[in-house]
Amino acid sequence: MRKSREDSIFGAFTIAVVVVIALACLLPFLYIVSMSFSGKNAVLRNEVFLWPVDFDLTAYKAVFNNQSLSRSMWFSMWLTVVYTLVSLIITVLCAYPLSRTHLQFKKPLLVYIIITMYFSGGMIPVFLNIRDLGLLDNFWALVLPSCLSTYNMILMRSFFAAMPKEMEESAFVDGANDLTVLTRIILPLSKASIATVGLFYAVSRWNGFMDSLLYINTESMYTIQVRLRQLIQSSQVTALMEDIPEFKTSLISETIKAACLVFSMIPVMLMYPWLQRYFVKGTMIGSLKG
Amino acid sequence: MTGTRPSFRRSNAVRTLRSVRSHYWLYVMLIAPIAFYFLFCYKPMGGVQIAFRNYNMFKGIWDSPWVGLRYFKQVFSFTAFWVSVRNMLTLNVIGLVLGFPAPILLALFLNEVTDRQFKKVTQTIMYLPHFISWVVVGGMMYQLFSSSGMINTIVKSITGSAVPFLSSNSWWIFTYFVVGLWKSIGWNAIIYLSAITGIDQSIYEAARVDGCSRFRMMFSITLPCILGTVMIMFILAVGGLMSIGFEQPYVMQNSVVMEVADVVSTYVYRVGIQQAKFSIGTAVGLAQSAINFLLVIGSNTLSRRITGESIW
Numbered sequence: 001m002r003k004s005r006e007d008s009i010f011g012a013f014t015i016a017v018v019v020v021i022a023l024a025c026l027l028p029f030l031y032i033v034s035m036s037f038s039g040k041n042a043v044l045r046n047e048v049f050l051w052p053v054d055f056d057l058t059a060y061k062a063v064f065n066n067q068s069l070s071r072s073m074w075f076s077m078w079l080t081v082v083y084t085l086v087s088l089i090i091t092v093l094c095a096y097p098l099s100r101t102h103l104q105f106k107k108p109l110l111v112y113i114i115i116t117m118y119f120s121g122g123m124i125p126v127f128l129n130i131r132d133l134g135l136l137d138n139f140w141a142l143v144l145p146s147c148l149s150t151y152n153m154i155l156m157r158s159f160f161a162a163m164p165k166e167m168e169e170s171a172f173v174d175g176a177n178d179l180t181v182l183t184r185i186i187l188p189l190s191k192a193s194i195a196t197v198g199l200f201y202a203v204s205r206w207n208g209f210m211d212s213l214l215y216i217n218t219e220s221m222y223t224i225q226v227r228l229r230q231l232i233q234s235s236q237v238t239a240l241m242e243d244i245p246e247f248k249t250s251l252i253s254e255t256i257k258a259a260c261l262v263f264s265m266i267p268v269m270l271m272y273p274w275l276q277r278y279f280v281k282g283t284m285i286g287s288l289k290g
Numbered sequence: 291m292t293g294t295r296p297s298f299r300r301s302n303a304v305r306t307l308r309s310v311r312s313h314y315w316l317y318v319m320l321i322a323p324i325a326f327y328f329l330f331c332y333k334p335m336g337g338v339q340i341a342f343r344n345y346n347m348f349k350g351i352w353d354s355p356w357v358g359l360r361y362f363k364q365v366f367s368f369t370a371f372w373v374s375v376r377n378m379l380t381l382n383v384i385g386l387v388l389g390f391p392a393p394i395l396l397a398l399f400l401n402e403v404t405d406r407q408f409k410k411v412t413q414t415i416m417y418l419p420h421f422i423s424w425v426v427v428g429g430m431m432y433q434l435f436s437s438s439g440m441i442n443t444i445v446k447s448i449t450g451s452a453v454p455f456l457s458s459n460s461w462w463i464f465t466y467f468v469v470g471l472w473k474s475i476g477w478n479a480i481i482y483l484s485a486i487t488g489i490d491q492s493i494y495e496a497a498r499v500d501g502c503s504r505f506r507m508m509f510s511i512t513l514p515c516i517l518g519t520v521m522i523m524f525i526l527a528v529g530g531l532m533s534i535g536f537e538q539p540y541v542m543q544n545s546v547v548m549e550v551a552d553v554v555s556t557y558v559y560r561v562g563i564q565q566a567k568f569s570i571g572t573a574v575g576l577a578q579s580a581i582n583f584l585l586v587i588g589s590n591t592l593s594r595r596i597t598g599e600s601i602w
Contacts, residue, residue, distance in 0.1 A: 094323035121334030122575030207423030
């Protein structure tokens with residue numbers, strides 16, 4: 001079959017578009033990374049683009065030596081671990097019963113849950129509720145209010161519902177109850193899907209920012225995102241006045257800021273290969289289930 | 291025949307009861323999730339009533355005196371409220387008109403890429419911004435778009451003067467749109483890509499036999515075949531016109547451009563949380579979600595009438 005000229009022009013055009021978009025997605029990261037490894041003066045002279053100039057690790061030394069920043073990093077990691085565990089437990093406890101065909105009152109239970117996807121009290125009533133529960137400025141305010149995502153729960157439910165029923169049935173015949181079926185049969189067989197949902201939760205916790213902004217005042221419980229936000233904001237005012245030469249010297253070093261941004265992305269980047277694969281799968285399942 | 295016979299109904303109830311008893315673990319497990327939804331979703335919904343009450347910290351939500359629509363009247367008389375609504379609509383409409391077709395086009399183009407390895411690498415890169423927090427995106431934005439950032443260094447070398455991406459009202463709106471698009475375009479293309487994989491390949495073969503060009507196939511086969519998905523996403527997008535996230539505007543706004551950057555969510559935060567005017571903040575939120583709800587229902591009904599596609 002002939003390959004027409006029109007087709008090859010079109011093919012080249014599509015590849016060009018895809019390459020341009022991919023580069024646009026990638027370049028900001030390269031810029032930040034190369035900036036963080038560059039010398040302070042090279043950055044001030046706007047010489048840095050996509051490759052470090054005057055290779056320099058001072059910014060990273062400053063970041064690692066900064067007590068409050070590394071404390072926030074550890075706190076965020078600890079919080080993410082606790083949050084992911086709590087979320088996985090409650091998500092399984094919700095998804096497993098709802099995936100069983102022999103559950104009674106399934107319809108009203110689902111309605112009870114789905115309603116919350118469409119209606120919410122809004123920012124202030126939610127805030128007052130957290131305050132009335134005594135969770136303000138409390139570690140658990142960052143864990144409990146968001147520990148069950150209906151979207152993730154429905155995803156996990158569809159994983160459970162798709163599992164073959166034979167083993168479970170024979171276990172029931174042998175006198176097992178639903179708890180032993182869950183812990184001995186279902187959970188060991190669904191490690192991959194639990195890992196998927198766990199990653200979903202972990203990333204949302206790591207990147208989450210609004211709840212700590214609303215509920216947390218104590219500095220020892222600042223997440224890495226809150227700390228970064230402070231840092232960016234403190235230099236934001238000066239960034240707007242950059243045109244005035246006297247202000248340029250008083251800036252928080254841009255290289256340090258870049259190093260902080262890179263630093264905070266490390267955990268997500270380390271998990272990215274898995275994230276990418278599972279997230280895409282999850283999104284597709286979620287979209288199929290409507 | 292109306293109603294079931296009593297004996298039949300009783301045996302049904304007995305069967306239900308027996309099932310509950312033999313599978314009691316399922317119901318024990320559900321205690322925690324049910325309590326979660328009650329405590330963190332339904333309880334705050336009850337708190338919405340403080341929009342109609344003069345909220346008093348010591349009396350609490352249920353015992354503060356009723357004041358009717360006083361706070362709504364107040365809210366509607368604030369200029370800042372209308373400014374925040376206008377800004378939200380501006381940002382959302384721009385995002386819808388220019389941003390909605392972008393991931394569809396990207397998916398169509400990605401579908402034309404035949405080299406699997408190349409496709410995989412570019413997709414991996416395009417999903418990356420989705421996993422970065424808004425705080426980090428905000429920080430990166432300042433380094434890229436500020437007057438001495440990378441983009442302005444390039445702009446200056448061409449035109450000689452910097453573009454005020456972050457400090458001029460109209461340029462800020464532009465930057466907001468570009469940053470939002472940058473973060474979501476690759477990710478939003480996934481749903482269309484998965485719709486494309488569902489298309490029957492024999493249609494393409496028939497077209498190829500008839501000598502159809504690839505460009506023509508994209509427009510006459512691929513696009514019509516994913517139109518259902520496009521329509522659903524469009525309804526969702528229109529339904530979201532009256533709501534806006536908090537984190538993107540919050541991390542992107544600065545005092546110079548507040549005139550265009552203050553949106554309803556950040557306005558509620560400022561008035562309700564920072565100034566602790568709880569009733570007013572709640573009234574703003576409630577008015578917004580009421581309009582939002584009407585918009586969702588309206589766009590869904592309209593779409594069902596016109597295209598036959600609807601969410602429910």
